[in-house]
Amino acid sequence: MGIDLEALYTDLHRHPELSFQETRTAGVIARALTELGIEHEEGIGRTGVVAILRNPSPEGTGNPVVWLRADMDGLPVEELTGLPYASTARGTDPSGGEVPVMHACGHDMHVTALLGALERLAGTTAEWSGTIVAVFQPAEEFGAGSRAMIADGVLERFPAPDVVLGQHVTPLPAGLIGVRPGTQMSASDGLTVTLHGRGGHGSRPHSTVDPVVMAAATVMRLQTIVSREIDPRDVAVVTVGSIHAGLKNNIIPAEATLQLSLRYPDDDARDRVLQKVERVIRAEAAASGAEREPTIVTDHTLPPTINDEAATARVTAAFRRAYGEAAVIDPGMFTGSEDVSWFARDSGAPLVFWFWGGVDPELYARAGAEGTIDRDVPTNHSPYFAPVLHPTIERGVENLVVAAREWLG
Numbered sequence: 258m259g260i261d262l263e264a265l266y267t268d269l270h271r272h273p274e275l276s277f278q279e280t281r282t283a284g285v286i287a288r289a290l291t292e293l294g295i296e297h298e299e300g301i302g303r304t305g306v307v308a309i310l311r312n313p314s315p316e317g318t319g320n321p322v323v324w325l326r327a328d329m330d331g332l333p334v335e336e337l338t339g340l341p342y343a344s345t346a347r348g349t350d351p352s353g354g355e356v357p358v359m360h361a362c363g364h365d366m367h368v369t370a371l372l373g374a375l376e377r378l379a380g381t382t383a384e385w386s387g388t389i390v391a392v393f394q395p396a397e398e399f400g401a402g403s404r405a406m407i408a409d410g411v412l413e414r415f416p417a418p419d420v421v422l423g424q425h426v427t428p429l430p431a432g433l434i435g436v437r438p439g440t441q442m443s444a445s446d447g448l449t450v451t452l453h454g455r456g457g458h459g460s461r462p463h464s465t466v467d468p469v470v471m472a473a474a475t476v477m478r479l480q481t482i483v484s485r486e487i488d489p490r491d492v493a494v495v496t497v498g499s500i501h502a503g504l505k506n507n508i509i510p511a512e513a514t515l516q517l518s519l520r521y522p523d524d525d526a527r528d529r530v531l532q533k534v535e536r537v538i539r540a541e542a543a544a545s546g547a548e549r550e551p552t553i554v555t556d557h558t559l560p561p562t563i564n565d566e567a568a569t570a571r572v573t574a575a576f577r578r579a580y581g582e583a584a585v586i587d588p589g590m591f592t593g594s595e596d597v598s599w600f601a602r603d604s605g606a607p608l609v610f611w612f613w614g615g616v617d618p619e620l621y622a623r624a625g626a627e628g629t630i631d632r633d634v635p636t637n638h639s640p641y642f643a644p645v646l647h648p649t650i651e652r653g654v655e656n657l658v659v660a661a662r663e664w665l666g
């Protein structure tokens with residue numbers, strides 16, 4: 258009896274859950290693993306699930322150990338795809354507000370593909386040897402799920418990886434794989450900055466330190482970091498995604514809050530950009546006559562997703578043998594970020610993380626011919642993001658099997 262992967266996917270898609278709230282999803286995964294007879298544990302890193310498939314080699318070592326990782330969480334996005342299996346789910350975000358929820362990043366596809374791959378590998382144990390650890394990770398969208406699993410002992414409680422493999426569905430034509438050695442995705446930090454002024458009456462600005470003007474000057478000055486201080490040949494992003502101050506026109510508030518999203522390709526660039534951002538924030542506060550230093554809090558830190566050169570060469574060659582030369586491309590570095598690489602960094606194992614296409618190839622070709630890909634092909638996090646079911650599901654399964662078998666024989 259096999260898993261009906263299309264039914265599994267559409268069920269997960271209808272029932273997305275926010276980060277660290279993936280309890281129903283974890284239940285669906287655990288049930289499928291039980292049906293497959295695969296040993297597993299729930300509640301790792303709050304809502305994560307880990308499965309182990311052991312197949313001792315003739316020497317009985319159980320090596321190599323291959324980790325296959327899929328993330329599980331949805332996003333606070335109202336689905337507008339109009340699909341028969343579209344989500345109408347609501348959830349409660351960390352601030353307590355009710356929000357729509359959608360699998361707008363395709364993590365439902367990742368879970369489906371990993372369960373499909375486990376079924377295939379469990380059914381072909383005579384053909385390979387080693388150990389597979391399947392990691393169903395919560396809260397990727399918080400950049401916190403892999404750290405939570407590591408804090409919960411995932412690297413000690415389960416066989417440690419010889420290689421970490423993972424994949425993300427992406428708006429490339431279905432059938433295409435994007436993978437590159439080296440930096441595949443940027444590093445990222447999220448900062449919350451509180452600028453402290455001194456509040457007072459709107460008619461008496463001279464008796465206050467106005468944090469609104471301080472914030473405005475800070476936001477503008479931050480824009481000069483990328484345009485004036487970073488080598489034009491390098492990649493960096495400084496985005497102020499949120500700015501809040503004040504409640505009423507005739508009150509000068511006591512503080513202003515900024516939220517920043519920063520991106521860079523490596524740790525060196527990270528150090529340089531962070532130092533410049535901090536310098537600008539502190540200097541603008543000083544220029545405003547602030548009596549207290551600004552408070553700068555790091556909400557999350559994501560390392561760059563760096564694909565190991567040798568391991569990536571092996572996986573790329575395996576994909577080319579399976580799908581043909583033209584089916585595997587180098588998509589360049591993405592300025593999105595991922596927390597998958599903590600598993601590889603903390604264990605010292607090589608990482609290979611690739612993207613696989615989920616867009617109807619005809620639609621993609623048409624948009625390409627008309628020069629409207631950016632408008633007509635919805636990306637991850639869009640309310641219209643909707644991978645085609647086939648062959649995206651089958652390819653997702655096959656990718657994991659092909660890549661894992663490269664190590665397992």
Ligand SMILES: [Zn+2]
Binds near residue numbers: 362398637638
């Ligand atoms: Zn995402």
Ligand SMILES: [Zn+2]
Binds near residue numbers: 362363425
């Ligand atoms: Zn994602």
